[in-house]
Amino acid sequence: MAVAFDTSDRAIYTREHHDFRDRVRRFLTEEVLVEYPDWIDRGQPSRRFWERAGEIGLLGIGIPEEYGGLPNSDFRHSAVVTEEIQRLGLAIGGLRVQTDICVPYLLHHGSEAQRRHWLPRLASGQVVVALALSEPGAGSDVKSMRTRAMRDGDHYVVNGSKTFISNGSIAGLVILAAKTDPAAGRNGVTLMLVEPSTAGFETGRKLDKLGLRAQDLAELSFTDMRVPVANVLGEVNAGFDYLTSNLAAERLSIAVNSQAAAASALAWTVEALAGTRPSQDVKFTLADCAVQVAAGQAFIDQAMGKLVAGALTGADAAGAKLYSTELQGRIVRKCLGLHSAGTAYRASSRIGQAHLDGRVSRIYGGSSEIMKVIVSQHLGL
Structure with missing residues (x-):
């Protein structure tokens, strides 16, 4: 193994x-x-x-x-x-x-x-792209979205703001989600292609984070921004369906990242203990971690096979994300405790940084609690 x-x-x-x-x-x-x-x-x-x-x-x-x-x-x-x-x-x-x-x-x-x-x-790589969905006070809750795009001739006039936007400060293209029919709730959302050079588009502050410090995260705002009708992505008011159509693949992407992070933490820890005489308790802890990581890898590879074959369901992806992100948290935490405190808690520590980077994986793309809801619904509960 x-x-x-x-x-x-x-x-x-x-x-x-x-x-x-x-x-x-x-x-x-x-x-x-x-x-x-x-x-x-x-x-x-x-x-x-x-x-x-x-x-x-x-x-x-x-x-x-x-x-x-x-x-x-x-x-x-x-x-x-x-x-x-x-x-x-x-x-x-x-x-x-x-x-x-x-x-x-x-x-x-x-x-x-x-x-x-x-x-x-x-x-x-000439252009970097971002998805502008999450909003202050609403997160990615489409029903609570406050960004509005009102039709005015051959343009939409957009007002609102977005936050926690990955690639937000470097993007040359933004896929923007906005309400074009506010009374229709989630059935009134439209996706638009917007360039940051558009008048009324403002890139706000880059957000400081506990982990993922090399990753771009920014706030965006729009004030009377005029977007040509030709920039609508797909059909008007079909944005919610588009956002959910790729959700299984997005969640599997997070799952693959978390699985790999767990495997890395284990590998680094075994490497750090090379040449030492670890106690039986340490050996048993790492043996348990190794079995869990191997099981997670089999789960993820099965899900990848389903995705490539076009057979991955929302419940499949939710289960993969739930298992792998929780696995990441458990394995990194256990491995962190097996490194010497003098190295594990330094800013240059890979395992220490992995501890900080990994927490958000159980939140974005749908929290672990939401994944449990999806899986339990699949069970008919």
């Missing part, structure tokens, strides 16, 4: 995925690690990162080759990237926001003109 990142016996991956993993690993270890301390200070990755990620294909995952995407790629390629990022204990969740969350909206709901204009720019 391997605790390190030996993926050779995982049936979910092909030779092509292993080759892609080698490319991703080289990029992260030879280029990203050098820059990463600066990202923490700035609170966001460098422009160079996005451009290089585009050059080597990381941003083209899932995008058809005709739009500049990575040929024959699917969610498994994204999982490879996530696993390699977590292997090094990095926080680059904005990349998954682009490939796993935002790109599918354009692919599945954008017009041909929108796809041809934006997808090559996203795949190359």
